[in-house]
Amino acid sequence: MTVSAAPRRKLRFHIRPIAAICLAVVLFWAAIALFAPLLVHYPVGDMVSYDYFGPMSKEYWLGTDYLGRDIYSRLIVGARYTIGIAFVGLILAALIGITLGLFAAAFGGLFDTILSRAIDTFVGIPNLLLALVIVAGGGSSIPILVFAITIIFFPGCYRFTRSMAINVNALDFIAAARARGEGHFYVMIHEILPNIVGPIMADLGLRFVHIILLLSGLSFLGLGVQPPFADWGAMVRENMIGISYGSPAVVVPSLALASLALAINLLIDNLPQRIRDQLE
Amino acid sequence: MTIHSKTVGETLVKVEDLKVTATTDSGRKIEILKGVSFDVRRGEVLALIGESGSGKTTIALSLLAYARSGCHFSGGRVLLNGKDLMTLSEKERQKLRGNTVSYVPQSAAASFNPSKKIMDQVVEVAEIHGILDKAAARQKAIGLFRSLSLPSPDTIGDRYPHQVSGGQLQRLAAAMALIGDPELVVFDEPTTALDVTTQIEVLKAFKSAILDRGMTGVYVSHDLAVVAQISDRIIVLKDGEVQEAGETEQIVGAPAHPYTQALISAFEPVEAEPAGSRPASSAVLEMRDVVAGYGNVKSDGKPHIVAVDGVSLTLQRGHSLGVIGESGCGKSTLLRVAAGLLPAASGDCVLDGRPLRPQVDARGKDELRKMQIVFQLADTALNPAQTVGNIIGRPLTFYHGMKGEARDSRVIELLDMVRMPAQFRHRLPRELSGGQRQRVNLARALAAKPDVLLCDEITSALDTVVAAKVLELLKELQRELQLSYLFVSHDIHTVQSLCDEVMVMFGGRKLETFAAADLHAEARHPYTKLLASSLPTLDPTWLDNLKQDPELVRKFAHA
Numbered sequence: 001m002t003v004s005a006a007p008r009r010k011l012r013f014h015i016r017p018i019a020a021i022c023l024a025v026v027l028f029w030a031a032i033a034l035f036a037p038l039l040v041h042y043p044v045g046d047m048v049s050y051d052y053f054g055p056m057s058k059e060y061w062l063g064t065d066y067l068g069r070d071i072y073s074r075l076i077v078g079a080r081y082t083i084g085i086a087f088v089g090l091i092l093a094a095l096i097g098i099t100l101g102l103f104a105a106a107f108g109g110l111f112d113t114i115l116s117r118a119i120d121t122f123v124g125i126p127n128l129l130l131a132l133v134i135v136a137g138g139g140s141s142i143p144i145l146v147f148a149i150t151i152i153f154f155p156g157c158y159r160f161t162r163s164m165a166i167n168v169n170a171l172d173f174i175a176a177a178r179a180r181g182e183g184h185f186y187v188m189i190h191e192i193l194p195n196i197v198g199p200i201m202a203d204l205g206l207r208f209v210h211i212i213l214l215l216s217g218l219s220f221l222g223l224g225v226q227p228p229f230a231d232w233g234a235m236v237r238e239n240m241i242g243i244s245y246g247s248p249a250v251v252v253p254s255l256a257l258a259s260l261a262l263a264i265n266l267l268i269d270n271l272p273q274r275i276r277d278q279l280e
Numbered sequence: 281m282t283i284h285s286k287t288v289g290e291t292l293v294k295v296e297d298l299k300v301t302a303t304t305d306s307g308r309k310i311e312i313l314k315g316v317s318f319d320v321r322r323g324e325v326l327a328l329i330g331e332s333g334s335g336k337t338t339i340a341l342s343l344l345a346y347a348r349s350g351c352h353f354s355g356g357r358v359l360l361n362g363k364d365l366m367t368l369s370e371k372e373r374q375k376l377r378g379n380t381v382s383y384v385p386q387s388a389a390a391s392f393n394p395s396k397k398i399m400d401q402v403v404e405v406a407e408i409h410g411i412l413d414k415a416a417a418r419q420k421a422i423g424l425f426r427s428l429s430l431p432s433p434d435t436i437g438d439r440y441p442h443q444v445s446g447g448q449l450q451r452l453a454a455a456m457a458l459i460g461d462p463e464l465v466v467f468d469e470p471t472t473a474l475d476v477t478t479q480i481e482v483l484k485a486f487k488s489a490i491l492d493r494g495m496t497g498v499y500v501s502h503d504l505a506v507v508a509q510i511s512d513r514i515i516v517l518k519d520g521e522v523q524e525a526g527e528t529e530q531i532v533g534a535p536a537h538p539y540t541q542a543l544i545s546a547f548e549p550v551e552a553e554p555a556g557s558r559p560a561s562s563a564v565l566e567m568r569d570v571v572a573g574y575g576n577v578k579s580d581g582k583p584h585i586v587a588v589d590g591v592s593l594t595l596q597r598g599h600s601l602g603v604i605g606e607s608g609c610g611k612s613t614l615l616r617v618a619a620g621l622l623p624a625a626s627g628d629c630v631l632d633g634r635p636l637r638p639q640v641d642a643r644g645k646d647e648l649r650k651m652q653i654v655f656q657l658a659d660t661a662l663n664p665a666q667t668v669g670n671i672i673g674r675p676l677t678f679y680h681g682m683k684g685e686a687r688d689s690r691v692i693e694l695l696d697m698v699r700m701p702a703q704f705r706h707r708l709p710r711e712l713s714g715g716q717r718q719r720v721n722l723a724r725a726l727a728a729k730p731d732v733l734l735c736d737e738i739t740s741a742l743d744t745v746v747a748a749k750v751l752e753l754l755k756e757l758q759r760e761l762q763l764s765y766l767f768v769s770h771d772i773h774t775v776q777s778l779c780d781e782v783m784v785m786f787g788g789r790k791l792e793t794f795a796a797a798d799l800h801a802e803a804r805h806p807y808t809k810l811l812a813s814s815l816p817t818l819d820p821t822w823l824d825n826l827k828q829d830p831e832l833v834r835k836f837a838h839a
Contacts, residue, residue: 172657173661173663175621175653176655179653180652181678195664195665
């Protein structure tokens, strides 16, 4: 008997134009963050011009800030901080949240009740307040920021995963697997997870936007990335007075922030129908 | 018979070359109706019959000038009283619906608003169209309730939908459709979701209402026997095309088209082998005084809601035991108890002479292997994210430690066993038809090399012809592999054609067990007789000649 190879599966997704544009924007910022050191013109902290709040020019593409530093270079390195910290925080939060969510759905019963109520207590504290407390306690450093994001965002991931997983857990193929004698871990990884991974990815995308906004909020309050380095939120704050001079220094990081947040949101709103169906 | 004395008048509806096209998410166009033409004359009931996906509901909805979302009319005409419905504006269509043409849905339970009283919903149609004022509409509704033989017609309208039974709700939905004195009533599988004993009551009510009012109707169903009772003419559909059209007697008695012949022959029950032809060898599965249910266990040792109450059964090796009963009788719960998915509150389950633990977690791998459960809905019983090869291969790895090439070639053998080509192992469940999914479902259970298969209504969701093929397959597998089936079903025909023994359940209790061939014997329990006599036959006069003890019906039927 000849055993034929599996045919390659075509992804039959119908991609909408707006989703393609948004994906391009997201990938653009991701590439900028990845290759930042190759793209900068001047060291981030260096005061390169005597002209503060300078206009866009050949030398300084996006103008200069309140200390005469190059906005272009700071924006690119800022992308690294904003996207990098948010991304690492998201991954950690997702790992913890998804794992616990699957556990809660697969084991159910008392375990689920206790875990869910315990995690609900985190949800009761406002995000920014919790972040302020953590940063106030631990000092502002990148690990502390990542830690704060993880703590703040894993309950949401947990609840989302749990609710999706509980729906799948009630289907007959799970009963079939349990009747076969499969353990909880097999059911979690092989039976439940593949069926909820699409919606979870979409949910994580939205959470990423929230993280970026929270991070920028912290930086705006001066509790985020510390000078001379700056993420986008910090750049907006330090150049705030520039707005009355018509300087690009405050507009550019705001636009960067808005473009990324908007692109991710629109991308998720326009995901292929197949993933959206699972979401609803 | 009264139906033929009806005066059949001029043509009311004329459907000409109707085409409906659906557009999928990826932009692909599928033709659901490929040019269907037929007439409905005034005063007759026309039945549309076919398998799922044959386009029968699409046709029915087009008579209301309605296409489901994603579908659109792509050609042809639907003439009602000479007016083309396709050319009407949305406003004119709204005027038509409920007024000139009305609709009785398949699931009345899903069609009633649970937070409004029934009467308000029934008279709503008349109010919207301004046909009657409120008091007159109420009077008329009560008259309709009476003619549909609903209990306490004067007050039933003051109840909420959850306070009446499923059969009553279905008749109330018919009253809702009739209140505007429509010229055409479209019935969309109105009795499919009902139990057989309830179905009789509803069918009788529908039939007498149709005769009294000289109604013109289009009756959509997949059940030829039901249709034979109620319709004057039948149109047989398949894949959006008319296969055969004719008088009911001709279609049922002397079908001309091969597809209709296949439908009819799939319907006729295969006579069971006479009892005792296969001697009982030894018991493979025994259940003794099993009590199971849901909710916390009360002080008397029984669960809060008892679903199975002290049931005992014995399944002989190589035999099939059919468990029949109506919805809610505890038959599926019994299977879940046997599989260990719902631990019994008390009682024993003995497999091969060795007692089993109640919970699935506490049972040994080999004990689990010997008994496999097959679920009713293959759509949800197969993981949509796994290929057929992985679905069937998992029990091979899990129970027999098979890997790689050996596993793959065994998967191909198993697919072959359920009459499917080897290439199908690369497909996902959504790329299979309903019958194919059920075969994969079966192949997964067979992969474990079980002794006992627990089958939970496995042919109920399938079309008649497909179900007959699956039953045939089950019989062959039993002969080849010496399997024993515990076969749960609500359909006596199915159980009779497959099983050696039949057990009847009612309200969580076992009523009796007997050899399948003795179903019609005198000594049967009255409820068994009621069940057997409630099953429609292809004889168009069956419903009119049916005599059932009203006392018995009141006691056992949920109508």
